Amino acid sequence: MNKKSGTSKDAADKLVKNIRRKTRRLHATEEKIRIVLAGLQGEESIAALCRREGISESLYYSWSKEFLEAGKQRLAGDTARQATSPEVKELRSESAALKEVVADLTLENRLLKKSILGDGEYEE
Template sequence: MLEGLRGEDSIAELCRREGISSSMYHSWSKEFLEAGKRRLAGDTARAATSDEVKELRREASALKEVVADLTLENRLLKKKKA
């Protein structure tokens, strides 16, 4: 992709050397340039890695436990007041 952007070789030559069709190259090129435009416009969304997902699940589980503990404590305190 980057070699094609540099313009040192023709796209046809680059595709022959890499064993890809020119339509594949142009599809990748379009995706690459669109992603660059989105990034420059401030779009930083991306897919999370499996490690990030696992960490977020652990964090969510820990937060749920805290909410459960606080809810139980709140109920107990309300019963004491009544």
């Protein structure tokens, strides 16, 4: 009997997790920035801001930390951007084409070396 109630509890826990996962609110980047800037202005407490926005304080502080770290990197001159997906695909295809060229040239080079006689004269 205990085993049966344990599996139903597991199933219920799994169902609750799935519901929470599917109903989790996703915040747009602009919304996160707006909330963090409102908190940095200090016109209201962080607790009040979080209650009004419907987020936890720990979520606010993680967004705030990410926001400030990104600003710090930008001001430090770390402006390397992430390659976009089309750029990555283009670079990969270019790399494959160059590898083919290297393979062709290597093969041609080996064939030319084999056509040379041992005494340094070319075979005719």
